[in-house]
Amino acid sequence: MNTEEYIASGILELYVYGALTDAENREITRNLKQYPEIRTEVEEIEKVLIDLSGTMAPEDLEHLLQAIKTKLARRSAAIPVHAKRSPWLAYTGWAASVVLLIGLFLLFNQNSDLKNTLNDTKNKNIQLEIEIADTRNEVERTKTLLDVMRDPHMLKIPLEGQQAAPEAYAAIYWDKENHVAYVDAKGLPEPPEGMVYQIWSLKMDPLTPTSIGLLDKFASDDNKMFELRNANASEGFGITLEPEGGSKTPTMERLYTLGVVSS
Structure with a gap:
């Protein structure tokens, strides 16, 4: 051959x-x-x-x-x-x-x-895991908020609308022992671009406002419930609309809601 x-x-x-x-x-x-x-x-x-x-x-x-x-x-x-x-x-x-x-x-x-099928499946699984984790977090957060509102030791302070926004309303759930204030801001309108809601702890006589935080994630929070630190001896709470970053003192012309702690 x-x-x-x-x-x-x-x-x-x-x-x-x-x-x-x-x-x-x-x-x-x-x-x-x-x-x-x-x-x-x-x-x-x-x-x-x-x-x-x-x-x-x-x-x-x-x-x-x-x-x-x-x-x-x-x-x-x-x-x-x-x-x-x-x-x-x-x-x-x-x-x-x-x-x-x-x-x-x-x-x-x-x-x-x-390879494309495996990549697609992997991406779908990752997305599904993210969605499941988000759902779990949301469920846990909702449960926490329900526990907060149902806690008999929690002080609820309704905040009524003021001249700047008569239709607005909000509520503060204050845990005095643990120095935590939960702000229910569902009744506040969407803030204009470049503006943010600022929460104030108030002493009444003489009137002394102390900022306890900003609601800078207002647009992205569907529940409109925010947790803030408050170690003050608060006698009332107010919410004003301020420029992004907040203000050292409240702008009274943009006072949206106000409420007094019951004695």
Whole structure:
């Protein structure tokens, strides 16, 4: 057997890709045992196919085809001129190129589809985990707020609308022992851009306001319930509308709500 001509024919590529008949496969299997150079060539083709199937991108397919053409042309040149080749040998190499090219393209598409599916599933799972965590946090927060409003030791101070916003209303739930004030601001209108609600603890005689915080997350909080620190001996509470960042003293012209702690 002329092993160079046999290798150059392209039949080994078809064998590796599984495109031959059973009879042809049996013949090549026998040749693999008999001719070490044929066995080495098959191992090389298998290695190249495995490497390419894992790394090939669609834009590289044209380069792959050119590489196969070059390889076949080089092998054809190595065959002596006087060697007589049957017609099927002249075309089998190109058939092997096409079959391998199609196979690699399909493998790449399958790999890409699988990777895309896995990425989509991973992203959906991450999004679902975020939504579940957000829901859990919201449930816990709602439970906490309900416990606050139902606590008999919690002082509730209703805040009524003032001249700047007669329709506004709010409420303070004050835990004097733990120095925490919960502000229910559901009855306040959305503040204009560049403005923020500021909460004031009040001493009445003489009138002394002390800021206990800003509702700077008003727009993003659906419950409109805010927790603030208040260690003051408060006799009342007020809410004013101030420029972003707050003010050192309340702007009385923008006093929205006011309420007094019951004695």
